[in-house]
Amino acid sequence: MNQSIADLRQDYTLAGLTEAEAANNPFEQFSLWFSQALNSDLLEPNAMTLATLNADGHPTARIVLLKGFDERGFVFYTNYNSAKGQNIAFSPWVALVFWWGELQRQVRIEGQVEFASPEESDAYFPTRPVNSQIGSWASQQSQVIASRQWLELKYSEYEQKFANETIPRPPYWGGYRVIPHLIEFWQGRPSRLHDRLSYRLIEGQKWVRERLSP
Numbered sequence: 001m002n003q004s005i006a007d008l009r010q011d012y013t014l015a016g017l018t019e020a021e022a023a024n025n026p027f028e029q030f031s032l033w034f035s036q037a038l039n040s041d042l043l044e045p046n047a048m049t050l051a052t053l054n055a056d057g058h059p060t061a062r063i064v065l066l067k068g069f070d071e072r073g074f075v076f077y078t079n080y081n082s083a084k085g086q087n088i089a090f091s092p093w094v095a096l097v098f099w100w101g102e103l104q105r106q107v108r109i110e111g112q113v114e115f116a117s118p119e120e121s122d123a124y125f126p127t128r129p130v131n132s133q134i135g136s137w138a139s140q141q142s143q144v145i146a147s148r149q150w151l152e153l154k155y156s157e158y159e160q161k162f163a164n165e166t167i168p169r170p171p172y173w174g175g176y177r178v179i180p181h182l183i184e185f186w187q188g189r190p191s192r193l194h195d196r197l198s199y200r201l202i203e204g205q206k207w208v209r210e211r212l213s214p
Contacts, residue, residue, distance in 0.1 A: 001210075002126065008136075010188075011190055012104040012187075012188025012189055012190065012194070013104075013189075013190055014023075014103065014104045014119070014188070015103075015104070015187055016189060016195055016197070017185060017187035017195035017197055019197070019209070019211065022185070022197050022209070024207070024209065025071075025130055025207060026180075026183040026185075026199035026207055027069070027070070027183075028071065028187060029183075029197075029199075030183065030185075031069075033100075033103075033105060033107065033185065034046075034069075036103065036130075037098075037100045037105075039102060040102060040103060042100055042102055042103075044065065045068040045098075045100060046065050046067070047064075047065055048063065048064060048066050048074075048076075048096045048097060048098050049061050049062070049063055049095075049096065049097040049098075049099075050056060050062060050063070050064045050076070050082075050084060050094060050095075050096055051094060051095040051096075051097075052084055052087035052088060052091070052094050053087055053090065053093070054083070054086070054087050054092040055086070055087075055090045058085065060084075060087060062083075062084065063096070064076045064078065064084075066098075066159045067124065070205055071112075072095060072177060072179065073111065073177040073178050073179040073180060074177065074178045074180070075116055075120070075140065075175050075176065075177050075178075076175065076176055076178075077121065077124060077125075077173070077174060077175045077176075078141070078173070078176070079136070079139065079141035079142075079170075079173050080172045080173065080174065080198050081140070081141065081142075081143075081172050082141035082142045083141075083142040084142075086111050086142075088176065092112045092113045092114070093110075093111075093112055093113075094110075094111065094112075094113050094178060095108065095109065095110045096108070096109040096110075096121060096178060097109075099146040100111060104187065104188035105185070105186065105187055105188070106185075107184065107185055107186070108182075108183070108184040108186070109110070109178060109179035109180045109183050109184075110180065110181060110182040111178045111181050111182070112178070112179050112181070113176050113177065113178055113179070114173030114176070114177050114179060115174065115175070115176060115177070115194040116176060116177050118174070120174075121169060121173075121174030121175045122169055124165070124175065125167075125169040125173070125174075126167075131163075132165065132169065133167040134155060134158050134159050134162060135155065136169075136170050136173045137158040137162075137167075138151065138154040138155040138158050139151070139154075139158075145164050159162055172201075180201070181200065181201040182198065182199070182200050182201070183198075183199045184196060184197070184198040184199070184212070185197045185198075185199075189212060189214075192214060193214055194212070195211075195214075196211065196212035196214055197209060197210070197211055197212075198210050198211075198212050
């Protein structure tokens with residue numbers, strides 16, 4: 001390594017985020033930023049870090065993909081028996097983080113999780129590529145398995161099983177919705193004097209916008 005990790009740094013100069021230009025509603029602001037991320041040809045702009053608590057009270061995190069959002073919350077899909085699913089069953093309080101480095105932006109979301117309705121999950125599942133649908137049946141997500149060969153064998157078994165029929169949604173697979181009580185928008189600025197606008201939900205119905213020190 002020719003460069004010290006301590007010397008790695010980037011000065012942020014692309015844009016700012018003022019109260020005058022930010023929406024009063026955080027979902028409107030997220031929609032604007034997400035549209036700009038989509039139009040910037042970023043690699044998977046819907047990728048977000050999901051942080052949960054396990055049964056020992058320890059935080060764990062991983063990347064999942066946002067598959068929908070509106071004023072009810074932010075939706076992703078997964079195996080309910082996975083480690084993240086077990087964590088959510090233990091504690092429904094989670095955090096999400098989007099990092100759009102090319103735009104020098106970050107969005108943090110904190111809130112509580114609920115299951116998406118079975119109808120929502122049923123509607124989404126057939127929109128997935130067929131190989132992903134089969135993979136949902138073949139993968140015992142987060143479980144220890146014998147080998148890669150074992151996984152590929154399970155995939156082949158389900159591929160043959162569903163060869164000439166519509167693939168049903170596994171009963172252990174579906175959506176979660178993160179219902180936020182806090183959404184923070186971070187825009188990188190020079191000299192580490194970043195813009196941070198935080199939206200907090202008061203009494204479950206009113207969003208209050210505040211500027212935070214960087």
